Amino acid sequence: MISHSFALQTERRGYWLVVNRQQLYWPAEQTGLWLATAGELAQNFGEPEQSGDLGQWQGQPVFYWVVNDQREDEYNWQSARALLAYGEDIFQLAARAVQVALFLQTHRYCGQCGSAMHLVSWELAALCSRCGHRCYPRIAPCVLIAVVKDDQLLLARSTRHKAGFFSILAGFVESAETLEQAAVREVKEEVGIEITDLQYVGSQPWPFPHSLMTGFIARYQSGAIRCQPNEIEEAHWFDIRKLPDVPPIQTLSGRMIAQVVDELSK
Template identity: 75%
Template sequence: MISHSLPLQADTQGYWLIVNQQRLYWPEAQHGLHFSRMAELVPLFGEPEQSGALGEFEGKPVYYWVVNDQRDDEENWQNPRQLLRYGDAVFELAARAVQVALFMQTHRFCGQCGSAMHLVSWELAALCHRCGHRCYPRIAPCVLVAVVKGEQLLLARSSRHKAGFFSILAGFVESAETLEQAAIREVKEEVGIDIDQLEYVGSQPWPFPHSLMTGFIARYVGGDIRCQPNEIEEAHWFEPDALPEVPPVQTLSGQMIEQVKQQIAGNKKAT
Protein backbone atom coordinates (compact mmCIF):
# COMPACT_ATOMS: atom_id res chain seq x y z
CA MET A 1 0.00 0.00 0.00
CA ILE A 2 1.23 3.49 -0.84
CA SER A 3 0.93 6.01 1.98
CA HIS A 4 0.68 9.70 1.11
CA SER A 5 0.33 10.85 4.68
CA LEU A 6 3.85 9.87 5.73
CA PRO A 7 5.55 13.12 6.82
CA LEU A 8 8.78 13.57 4.91
CA GLN A 9 11.46 15.49 6.79
CA ALA A 10 14.72 17.03 5.62
CA ASP A 11 16.61 14.02 6.96
CA THR A 12 14.25 11.45 5.35
CA GLN A 13 16.59 9.03 3.59
CA GLY A 14 15.94 6.55 0.85
CA TYR A 15 15.72 6.04 -2.90
CA TRP A 16 14.05 8.88 -4.82
CA LEU A 17 12.18 8.99 -8.12
CA ILE A 18 11.82 12.56 -9.38
CA VAL A 19 8.82 12.98 -11.70
CA ASN A 20 8.24 15.85 -14.10
CA GLN A 21 5.51 15.75 -16.77
CA GLN A 22 5.41 11.95 -16.97
CA ARG A 23 9.19 11.69 -17.11
CA LEU A 24 11.79 10.69 -14.56
CA TYR A 25 15.07 12.35 -13.68
CA TRP A 26 17.64 9.82 -14.84
CA PRO A 27 20.84 11.32 -16.30
CA GLU A 28 23.24 9.10 -18.25
CA ALA A 29 25.64 8.96 -15.31
CA GLN A 30 22.94 7.48 -13.07
CA HIS A 31 23.06 3.70 -13.25
CA GLY A 32 20.43 2.92 -10.64
CA LEU A 33 17.96 4.43 -8.21
CA HIS A 34 19.26 7.59 -6.53
CA PHE A 35 19.82 7.23 -2.77
CA SER A 36 20.01 10.40 -0.67
CA ARG A 37 18.46 12.53 2.05
CA MET A 38 15.51 14.74 1.15
CA ALA A 39 17.48 17.89 2.03
CA GLU A 40 19.99 17.12 -0.74
CA LEU A 41 17.25 17.23 -3.40
CA VAL A 42 15.78 20.65 -2.61
CA PRO A 43 18.71 22.66 -4.10
CA LEU A 44 18.41 20.61 -7.31
CA PHE A 45 14.65 20.52 -7.81
CA GLY A 46 13.09 22.98 -5.38
CA GLU A 47 10.32 22.04 -2.99
CA PRO A 48 8.16 19.20 -4.34
CA GLU A 49 4.55 19.83 -5.31
CA GLN A 50 3.79 16.33 -4.05
CA SER A 51 5.90 13.68 -2.39
CA GLY A 52 5.36 10.48 -0.48
CA ALA A 53 6.26 6.85 0.07
CA LEU A 54 6.21 4.62 -2.98
CA GLY A 55 7.45 1.22 -1.81
CA GLU A 56 10.73 -0.54 -1.14
CA PHE A 57 13.79 -1.51 -3.14
CA GLU A 58 16.40 -3.90 -1.74
CA GLY A 59 15.02 -3.41 1.74
CA LYS A 60 15.17 0.39 1.69
CA PRO A 61 12.30 2.87 1.27
CA VAL A 62 11.49 4.45 -2.09
CA TYR A 63 9.88 7.88 -2.36
CA TYR A 64 8.47 9.92 -5.23
CA TRP A 65 9.00 13.66 -5.71
CA VAL A 66 6.81 15.57 -8.17
CA VAL A 67 7.87 18.82 -9.85
CA ASN A 68 5.84 20.29 -12.71
CA ASP A 69 7.89 23.33 -13.69
CA GLN A 70 9.71 23.63 -17.01
CA ARG A 71 13.18 22.11 -16.86
CA ASP A 72 16.30 23.30 -18.65
CA ASP A 73 18.11 19.94 -18.55
CA GLU A 74 15.85 18.06 -20.96
CA GLU A 75 18.53 15.46 -21.73
CA ASN A 76 18.40 14.20 -18.13
CA TRP A 77 14.72 13.22 -18.16
CA GLN A 78 13.63 9.80 -19.40
CA ASN A 79 10.29 8.13 -19.95
CA PRO A 80 9.74 4.97 -17.88
CA ARG A 81 10.11 2.67 -20.87
CA GLN A 82 13.78 3.64 -21.13
CA LEU A 83 14.30 2.21 -17.64
CA LEU A 84 13.29 -1.32 -18.65
CA ARG A 85 16.99 -2.09 -19.04
CA TYR A 86 17.40 -1.85 -15.24
CA GLY A 87 15.05 -4.77 -14.57
CA ASP A 88 11.43 -5.32 -13.59
CA ALA A 89 11.76 -4.02 -10.02
CA VAL A 90 13.09 -0.62 -11.07
CA PHE A 91 10.71 -0.33 -14.01
CA GLU A 92 7.67 -1.12 -11.86
CA LEU A 93 8.66 1.52 -9.30
CA ALA A 94 9.21 4.03 -12.10
CA ALA A 95 5.84 3.19 -13.63
CA ARG A 96 4.15 3.57 -10.26
CA ALA A 97 5.79 6.94 -9.62
CA VAL A 98 4.64 8.32 -12.96
CA GLN A 99 1.11 6.98 -12.53
CA VAL A 100 0.78 8.31 -8.96
CA ALA A 101 1.96 11.74 -10.14
CA LEU A 102 -0.61 11.74 -12.95
CA PHE A 103 -3.38 10.66 -10.58
CA MET A 104 -2.67 13.50 -8.17
CA GLN A 105 -2.37 16.05 -10.98
CA THR A 106 -5.72 15.07 -12.52
CA HIS A 107 -7.70 14.71 -9.27
CA ARG A 108 -7.17 18.03 -7.55
CA PHE A 109 -10.87 18.83 -7.81
CA CYS A 110 -13.99 16.71 -7.49
CA GLY A 111 -15.52 15.69 -10.80
CA GLN A 112 -18.95 15.55 -9.13
CA CYS A 113 -19.22 18.88 -7.26
CA GLY A 114 -16.02 20.77 -8.10
CA SER A 115 -14.67 21.00 -4.55
CA ALA A 116 -11.03 20.39 -3.65
CA MET A 117 -10.01 16.74 -3.31
CA HIS A 118 -7.94 15.41 -0.43
CA LEU A 119 -5.62 12.41 -0.42
CA VAL A 120 -6.74 9.51 1.74
CA SER A 121 -4.09 8.48 4.25
CA TRP A 122 -4.70 4.71 4.32
CA GLU A 123 -4.99 3.95 0.59
CA LEU A 124 -4.19 5.45 -2.79
CA ALA A 125 -7.37 7.44 -3.28
CA ALA A 126 -8.65 11.02 -3.40
CA LEU A 127 -11.74 11.99 -1.42
CA CYS A 128 -14.10 14.97 -1.63
CA HIS A 129 -15.06 15.99 1.89
CA ARG A 130 -18.09 17.88 0.61
CA CYS A 131 -19.99 15.22 -1.33
CA GLY A 132 -18.08 12.06 -0.42
CA HIS A 133 -16.98 11.26 -3.98
CA ARG A 134 -13.90 9.00 -3.89
CA CYS A 135 -11.54 8.41 -6.82
CA TYR A 136 -8.87 5.81 -7.44
CA PRO A 137 -6.10 5.83 -10.05
CA ARG A 138 -7.35 4.91 -13.47
CA ILE A 139 -5.99 1.68 -14.94
CA ALA A 140 -6.76 0.94 -18.59
CA PRO A 141 -6.49 -2.81 -19.36
CA CYS A 142 -5.08 -3.63 -22.76
CA VAL A 143 -4.81 -7.02 -24.47
CA LEU A 144 -1.81 -8.26 -26.42
CA VAL A 145 -2.46 -11.18 -28.76
CA ALA A 146 0.13 -13.40 -30.43
CA VAL A 147 -1.73 -15.30 -33.15
CA VAL A 148 -0.17 -18.58 -34.32
CA LYS A 149 -1.01 -20.44 -37.53
CA GLY A 150 0.86 -23.72 -37.79
CA GLU A 151 4.52 -22.68 -37.63
CA GLN A 152 3.91 -19.01 -38.35
CA LEU A 153 3.34 -15.96 -36.16
CA LEU A 154 1.17 -13.00 -37.13
CA LEU A 155 2.90 -9.64 -36.73
CA ALA A 156 1.56 -6.22 -37.69
CA ARG A 157 2.92 -2.71 -38.10
CA SER A 158 0.87 0.04 -36.53
CA SER A 159 0.48 3.37 -38.27
CA ARG A 160 2.33 4.83 -35.24
CA HIS A 161 5.43 2.69 -35.77
CA LYS A 162 8.36 3.20 -38.09
CA ALA A 163 8.71 1.18 -41.28
CA GLY A 164 10.13 -2.29 -40.65
CA PHE A 165 9.06 -2.48 -36.99
CA PHE A 166 6.41 -5.11 -36.24
CA SER A 167 4.72 -6.43 -33.12
CA ILE A 168 1.81 -8.58 -32.01
CA LEU A 169 -1.70 -7.14 -32.02
CA ALA A 170 -2.95 -4.96 -29.18
CA GLY A 171 -6.05 -3.08 -28.13
CA PHE A 172 -7.93 -1.67 -25.16
CA VAL A 173 -10.64 -3.53 -23.30
CA GLU A 174 -14.08 -1.93 -23.64
CA SER A 175 -16.78 -1.56 -20.98
CA ALA A 176 -18.50 -4.81 -19.87
CA GLU A 177 -16.01 -6.88 -21.88
CA THR A 178 -13.83 -9.75 -20.67
CA LEU A 179 -10.15 -9.88 -21.58
CA GLU A 180 -10.82 -12.84 -23.86
CA GLN A 181 -13.69 -11.09 -25.63
CA ALA A 182 -11.50 -8.03 -26.14
CA ALA A 183 -8.71 -10.15 -27.62
CA ILE A 184 -11.04 -11.84 -30.11
CA ARG A 185 -12.69 -8.54 -31.06
CA GLU A 186 -9.43 -6.60 -31.48
CA VAL A 187 -7.89 -9.25 -33.74
CA LYS A 188 -11.04 -9.33 -35.88
CA GLU A 189 -11.17 -5.52 -36.11
CA GLU A 190 -7.49 -4.97 -36.80
CA VAL A 191 -6.70 -7.78 -39.27
CA GLY A 192 -10.02 -9.46 -40.06
CA ILE A 193 -9.23 -12.99 -38.87
CA ASP A 194 -10.82 -15.31 -36.30
CA ILE A 195 -9.02 -16.91 -33.35
CA ASP A 196 -9.70 -19.35 -30.53
CA GLN A 197 -7.89 -21.36 -27.80
CA LEU A 198 -6.65 -18.29 -25.98
CA GLU A 199 -3.83 -19.01 -23.53
CA TYR A 200 -3.06 -16.39 -20.88
CA VAL A 201 0.65 -15.56 -20.69
CA GLY A 202 1.10 -12.72 -18.21
CA SER A 203 0.79 -8.99 -17.61
CA GLN A 204 2.93 -5.88 -17.37
CA PRO A 205 2.21 -2.35 -16.13
CA TRP A 206 2.63 0.17 -18.93
CA PRO A 207 2.63 3.81 -17.77
CA PHE A 208 1.72 5.52 -21.04
CA PRO A 209 -0.03 6.87 -19.19
CA HIS A 210 -1.85 4.21 -17.13
CA SER A 211 -2.23 0.92 -18.99
CA LEU A 212 -2.00 -2.66 -17.82
CA MET A 213 -0.93 -4.99 -20.62
CA THR A 214 -2.33 -8.54 -20.53
CA GLY A 215 -0.98 -11.12 -22.94
CA PHE A 216 -2.59 -14.06 -24.76
CA ILE A 217 -1.37 -16.59 -27.30
CA ALA A 218 -4.17 -17.67 -29.63
CA ARG A 219 -4.73 -20.10 -32.50
CA TYR A 220 -5.72 -18.91 -35.97
CA VAL A 221 -9.12 -20.27 -37.01
CA GLY A 222 -9.87 -18.65 -40.34
CA GLY A 223 -10.15 -15.56 -42.49
CA ASP A 224 -7.83 -13.51 -44.67
CA ILE A 225 -5.74 -10.59 -43.45
CA ARG A 226 -7.54 -7.27 -44.00
CA CYS A 227 -5.81 -4.40 -42.25
CA GLN A 228 -7.95 -1.88 -40.38
CA PRO A 229 -7.64 1.52 -42.13
CA ASN A 230 -5.78 4.24 -40.20
CA GLU A 231 -4.72 1.71 -37.58
CA ILE A 232 -2.70 -1.12 -39.16
CA GLU A 233 -0.36 -0.32 -42.05
CA GLU A 234 0.54 -3.93 -42.83
CA ALA A 235 0.35 -7.41 -41.30
CA HIS A 236 1.99 -10.68 -42.38
CA TRP A 237 2.64 -14.23 -41.26
CA PHE A 238 6.29 -14.74 -40.30
CA GLU A 239 8.49 -17.78 -39.79
CA PRO A 240 10.20 -17.74 -36.36
CA ASP A 241 13.67 -17.71 -37.91
CA ALA A 242 12.86 -14.81 -40.25
CA LEU A 243 11.29 -12.19 -38.03
CA PRO A 244 11.51 -8.44 -38.71
CA GLU A 245 12.47 -5.91 -36.02
CA VAL A 246 10.28 -6.58 -32.98
CA PRO A 247 9.97 -5.19 -29.42
CA PRO A 248 12.79 -6.05 -26.97
CA VAL A 249 12.40 -8.97 -24.57
CA GLN A 250 12.08 -6.57 -21.63
CA THR A 251 8.55 -5.84 -22.86
CA LEU A 252 5.66 -8.28 -22.53
CA SER A 253 5.14 -8.31 -26.30
CA GLY A 254 8.80 -9.18 -26.83
CA GLN A 255 8.59 -11.96 -24.25
CA MET A 256 5.50 -13.38 -25.95
CA ILE A 257 7.17 -13.38 -29.36
CA GLU A 258 10.12 -15.25 -27.85
CA GLN A 259 7.77 -17.74 -26.19
CA VAL A 260 6.00 -18.45 -29.48
CA LYS A 261 9.37 -18.96 -31.20
CA GLN A 262 10.35 -21.53 -28.57
CA GLN A 263 6.97 -23.29 -28.78
CA ILE A 264 7.20 -23.61 -32.56
CA ALA A 265 10.80 -24.85 -32.30
CA GLY A 266 9.70 -27.40 -29.70
CA ASN A 267 6.87 -28.62 -31.90
CA LYS A 268 9.28 -29.08 -34.81
CA LYS A 269 11.57 -31.23 -32.70
CA ALA A 270 8.66 -33.30 -31.44
CA THR A 271 7.64 -34.15 -34.99
Protein backbone atom coordinates (compact mmCIF):
# COMPACT_ATOMS: atom_id res chain seq x y z
CA MET A 1 0.00 0.00 0.00
CA ILE A 2 1.28 3.47 -0.83
CA SER A 3 1.76 5.58 2.30
CA HIS A 4 0.74 9.23 2.70
CA SER A 5 3.12 11.49 0.86
CA PHE A 6 3.32 13.58 4.03
CA ALA A 7 2.35 12.91 7.61
CA LEU A 8 -1.09 14.45 8.01
CA GLN A 9 -1.07 17.25 10.56
CA THR A 10 -4.48 18.62 11.46
CA GLU A 11 -3.18 22.21 11.68
CA ARG A 12 -1.74 22.14 8.13
CA ARG A 13 -3.38 25.10 6.41
CA GLY A 14 -3.66 25.97 2.74
CA TYR A 15 -5.87 25.62 -0.29
CA TRP A 16 -7.30 22.14 -0.86
CA LEU A 17 -8.52 20.24 -3.88
CA VAL A 18 -10.54 17.20 -2.88
CA VAL A 19 -10.58 14.49 -5.55
CA ASN A 20 -13.00 11.61 -5.75
CA ARG A 21 -12.93 9.31 -8.80
CA GLN A 22 -11.70 12.03 -11.18
CA GLN A 23 -14.19 14.56 -9.81
CA LEU A 24 -13.40 17.58 -7.65
CA TYR A 25 -15.33 18.85 -4.64
CA TRP A 26 -16.67 22.15 -5.93
CA PRO A 27 -20.09 23.22 -4.60
CA ALA A 28 -22.03 25.70 -6.76
CA GLU A 29 -21.35 28.59 -4.37
CA GLN A 30 -17.56 28.06 -4.40
CA THR A 31 -15.75 30.78 -6.38
CA GLY A 32 -12.12 29.91 -5.67
CA LEU A 33 -9.99 27.26 -4.00
CA TRP A 34 -10.98 26.21 -0.49
CA LEU A 35 -8.76 27.69 2.26
CA ALA A 36 -8.86 25.41 5.30
CA THR A 37 -6.85 23.26 7.68
CA ALA A 38 -6.41 19.52 7.28
CA GLY A 39 -8.47 19.12 10.46
CA GLU A 40 -11.44 20.90 8.85
CA LEU A 41 -11.18 18.66 5.80
CA ALA A 42 -11.08 15.54 7.96
CA GLN A 43 -14.32 16.68 9.64
CA ASN A 44 -16.01 16.88 6.22
CA PHE A 45 -14.50 13.91 4.44
CA GLY A 46 -12.91 11.62 7.02
CA GLU A 47 -9.34 10.44 6.61
CA PRO A 48 -7.99 10.83 3.07
CA GLU A 49 -6.69 7.91 1.08
CA GLN A 50 -3.82 10.18 0.06
CA SER A 51 -2.83 13.80 0.46
CA GLY A 52 0.14 15.85 -0.64
CA ASP A 53 1.49 19.03 -2.22
CA LEU A 54 0.23 20.44 -5.50
CA GLY A 55 1.91 23.85 -5.69
CA GLN A 56 0.99 27.42 -4.76
CA TRP A 57 -1.94 29.72 -5.33
CA GLN A 58 -2.11 33.36 -4.25
CA GLY A 59 0.93 32.91 -2.01
CA GLN A 60 -0.48 29.90 -0.13
CA PRO A 61 0.34 26.21 -0.47
CA VAL A 62 -2.13 24.04 -2.38
CA PHE A 63 -2.74 20.39 -1.43
CA TYR A 64 -4.71 17.48 -2.83
CA TRP A 65 -6.91 15.24 -0.72
CA VAL A 66 -8.02 11.97 -2.29
CA VAL A 67 -11.19 10.30 -1.03
CA ASN A 68 -13.03 7.44 -2.60
CA ASP A 69 -16.70 6.76 -3.24
CA GLN A 70 -18.08 9.73 -1.31
CA ARG A 71 -20.86 10.56 -3.74
CA GLU A 72 -23.82 11.26 -1.45
CA ASP A 73 -23.95 14.90 -2.55
CA GLU A 74 -23.74 14.50 -6.33
CA TYR A 75 -24.18 18.22 -7.00
CA ASN A 76 -20.99 19.20 -5.22
CA TRP A 77 -18.63 17.24 -7.47
CA GLN A 78 -17.41 18.70 -10.76
CA SER A 79 -15.08 17.52 -13.49
CA ALA A 80 -11.82 19.42 -13.94
CA ARG A 81 -13.22 20.53 -17.30
CA ALA A 82 -15.95 22.53 -15.51
CA LEU A 83 -13.19 24.40 -13.64
CA LEU A 84 -11.88 25.82 -16.95
CA ALA A 85 -14.42 28.57 -16.26
CA TYR A 86 -12.39 29.71 -13.21
CA GLY A 87 -9.27 30.59 -15.22
CA GLU A 88 -6.04 28.91 -16.23
CA ASP A 89 -4.39 28.86 -12.75
CA ILE A 90 -7.24 27.00 -11.07
CA PHE A 91 -7.76 24.68 -14.05
CA GLN A 92 -4.06 23.77 -14.00
CA LEU A 93 -4.12 22.92 -10.27
CA ALA A 94 -7.35 20.94 -10.77
CA ALA A 95 -5.77 19.09 -13.69
CA ARG A 96 -2.75 18.25 -11.54
CA ALA A 97 -4.93 17.08 -8.65
CA VAL A 98 -6.97 14.62 -10.72
CA GLN A 99 -3.88 13.33 -12.52
CA VAL A 100 -1.96 12.79 -9.28
CA ALA A 101 -4.98 11.01 -7.76
CA LEU A 102 -5.22 8.73 -10.81
CA PHE A 103 -1.49 8.03 -10.65
CA LEU A 104 -1.75 7.01 -6.98
CA GLN A 105 -4.75 4.79 -7.62
CA THR A 106 -3.14 3.00 -10.56
CA HIS A 107 0.33 2.45 -9.09
CA ARG A 108 -0.38 0.53 -5.91
CA TYR A 109 1.45 -2.51 -7.24
CA CYS A 110 4.58 -2.92 -9.32
CA GLY A 111 3.98 -3.61 -13.02
CA GLN A 112 7.20 -5.61 -13.19
CA CYS A 113 7.09 -7.95 -10.16
CA GLY A 114 3.64 -7.38 -8.59
CA SER A 115 4.88 -6.25 -5.16
CA ALA A 116 3.29 -3.32 -3.29
CA MET A 117 4.80 0.06 -4.24
CA HIS A 118 5.51 3.06 -2.03
CA LEU A 119 5.88 6.76 -2.77
CA VAL A 120 9.34 8.29 -2.70
CA SER A 121 9.46 11.41 -0.53
CA TRP A 122 11.54 13.80 -2.66
CA GLU A 123 9.62 13.59 -5.95
CA LEU A 124 6.27 12.34 -7.19
CA ALA A 125 7.13 8.77 -8.06
CA ALA A 126 6.13 5.27 -6.96
CA LEU A 127 8.94 2.88 -6.22
CA CYS A 128 9.04 -0.89 -5.82
CA SER A 129 11.46 -1.74 -3.03
CA ARG A 130 11.68 -5.35 -4.17
CA CYS A 131 12.85 -4.86 -7.79
CA GLY A 132 13.58 -1.12 -7.96
CA HIS A 133 11.00 -0.39 -10.67
CA ARG A 134 10.04 3.30 -10.53
CA CYS A 135 7.00 4.99 -12.09
CA TYR A 136 6.10 8.62 -12.69
CA PRO A 137 2.66 10.08 -13.46
CA ARG A 138 1.76 9.26 -17.02
CA ILE A 139 1.47 12.12 -19.52
CA ALA A 140 0.17 11.37 -23.01
CA PRO A 141 1.09 14.05 -25.58
CA CYS A 142 -1.51 14.87 -28.23
CA VAL A 143 -1.30 17.10 -31.28
CA LEU A 144 -4.03 19.47 -32.43
CA ILE A 145 -3.70 20.67 -36.01
CA ALA A 146 -5.48 23.63 -37.60
CA VAL A 147 -5.06 23.24 -41.37
CA VAL A 148 -5.50 26.39 -43.43
CA LYS A 149 -6.09 26.73 -47.18
CA ASP A 150 -6.52 30.28 -48.56
CA ASP A 151 -9.19 31.76 -46.25
CA GLN A 152 -10.60 28.40 -45.25
CA LEU A 153 -10.05 26.24 -42.19
CA LEU A 154 -10.33 22.45 -42.15
CA LEU A 155 -12.73 21.28 -39.43
CA ALA A 156 -13.88 17.75 -38.76
CA ARG A 157 -16.60 16.08 -36.73
CA SER A 158 -15.45 12.96 -34.97
CA THR A 159 -17.79 10.02 -34.45
CA ARG A 160 -17.97 11.07 -30.75
CA HIS A 161 -19.41 14.54 -31.49
CA LYS A 162 -23.00 15.55 -32.08
CA ALA A 163 -24.16 16.80 -35.48
CA GLY A 164 -23.20 20.40 -36.16
CA PHE A 165 -20.19 20.46 -33.80
CA PHE A 166 -16.78 20.62 -35.46
CA SER A 167 -13.18 20.98 -34.32
CA ILE A 168 -9.65 20.91 -35.65
CA LEU A 169 -7.96 17.53 -36.06
CA ALA A 170 -6.36 15.80 -33.08
CA GLY A 171 -4.45 12.65 -32.30
CA PHE A 172 -2.05 10.96 -29.89
CA VAL A 173 1.70 10.99 -30.42
CA GLU A 174 3.08 7.49 -30.97
CA SER A 175 6.28 6.04 -29.47
CA ALA A 176 9.48 7.55 -30.88
CA GLU A 177 7.63 10.14 -32.95
CA THR A 178 8.22 13.93 -32.93
CA LEU A 179 5.22 16.21 -32.42
CA GLU A 180 5.59 17.42 -36.01
CA GLN A 181 5.65 13.86 -37.41
CA ALA A 182 2.56 13.02 -35.38
CA ALA A 183 0.75 16.08 -36.78
CA VAL A 184 1.59 15.17 -40.39
CA ARG A 185 0.62 11.51 -39.85
CA GLU A 186 -2.67 12.27 -38.05
CA VAL A 187 -3.88 14.66 -40.77
CA LYS A 188 -2.95 12.13 -43.46
CA GLU A 189 -4.70 9.27 -41.60
CA GLU A 190 -7.84 11.17 -40.60
CA VAL A 191 -8.60 13.16 -43.75
CA GLY A 192 -6.07 11.98 -46.37
CA ILE A 193 -4.35 15.28 -47.03
CA GLU A 194 -0.72 16.47 -46.90
CA ILE A 195 0.27 19.54 -44.87
CA THR A 196 3.30 21.83 -44.76
CA ASP A 197 4.74 24.85 -42.86
CA LEU A 198 3.88 23.65 -39.35
CA GLN A 199 3.88 26.44 -36.80
CA TYR A 200 3.83 25.66 -33.06
CA VAL A 201 1.12 27.60 -31.20
CA GLY A 202 1.11 26.42 -27.57
CA SER A 203 0.04 23.68 -25.18
CA GLN A 204 -2.56 22.89 -22.53
CA PRO A 205 -2.79 20.12 -19.92
CA TRP A 206 -5.92 18.08 -20.53
CA PRO A 207 -6.57 15.70 -17.62
CA PHE A 208 -9.01 13.34 -19.36
CA PRO A 209 -7.32 11.36 -18.09
CA HIS A 210 -3.72 12.49 -18.61
CA SER A 211 -3.18 14.23 -21.94
CA LEU A 212 -0.98 17.17 -22.80
CA MET A 213 -2.40 19.00 -25.81
CA THR A 214 0.05 20.69 -28.16
CA GLY A 215 -1.12 22.84 -31.06
CA PHE A 216 0.11 23.49 -34.59
CA ILE A 217 -1.21 25.64 -37.39
CA ALA A 218 -0.28 24.17 -40.80
CA ARG A 219 -0.83 24.98 -44.46
CA TYR A 220 -2.58 22.65 -46.87
CA GLN A 221 -0.22 21.12 -49.40
CA SER A 222 -2.07 18.49 -51.46
CA GLY A 223 -4.78 15.84 -51.56
CA ALA A 224 -8.58 15.71 -51.33
CA ILE A 225 -10.55 15.12 -48.12
CA ARG A 226 -11.17 11.43 -47.48
CA CYS A 227 -12.47 10.68 -43.97
CA GLN A 228 -11.06 7.81 -41.93
CA PRO A 229 -13.89 5.31 -41.27
CA ASN A 230 -15.02 4.91 -37.62
CA GLU A 231 -13.01 7.96 -36.61
CA ILE A 232 -14.14 10.99 -38.62
CA GLU A 233 -17.82 11.38 -39.45
CA GLU A 234 -17.35 14.36 -41.77
CA ALA A 235 -14.74 17.03 -42.59
CA HIS A 236 -14.98 20.18 -44.68
CA TRP A 237 -13.16 23.37 -45.59
CA PHE A 238 -15.03 26.17 -43.82
CA ASP A 239 -14.94 29.82 -44.81
CA ILE A 240 -13.59 31.59 -41.67
CA ARG A 241 -16.59 33.96 -41.81
CA LYS A 242 -19.06 31.05 -41.65
CA LEU A 243 -17.81 28.65 -38.99
CA PRO A 244 -20.06 26.01 -37.38
CA ASP A 245 -20.19 25.30 -33.59
CA VAL A 246 -16.59 24.93 -32.36
CA PRO A 247 -14.92 24.33 -28.95
CA PRO A 248 -14.96 27.21 -26.41
CA ILE A 249 -12.12 29.74 -26.21
CA GLN A 250 -10.84 28.30 -22.88
CA THR A 251 -9.67 25.19 -24.73
CA LEU A 252 -6.51 25.13 -26.85
CA SER A 253 -8.53 24.14 -29.96
CA GLY A 254 -10.91 27.07 -29.40
CA ARG A 255 -7.96 29.42 -28.99
CA MET A 256 -6.30 28.12 -32.16
CA ILE A 257 -9.48 28.53 -34.22
CA ALA A 258 -9.79 32.13 -32.95
CA GLN A 259 -6.14 32.76 -33.84
CA VAL A 260 -6.63 31.46 -37.41
CA VAL A 261 -9.77 33.60 -37.84
CA ASP A 262 -7.87 36.62 -36.51
CA GLU A 263 -4.82 36.09 -38.76
CA LEU A 264 -6.88 35.43 -41.90
CA SER A 265 -9.16 38.43 -41.25
CA LYS A 266 -6.27 40.90 -41.45
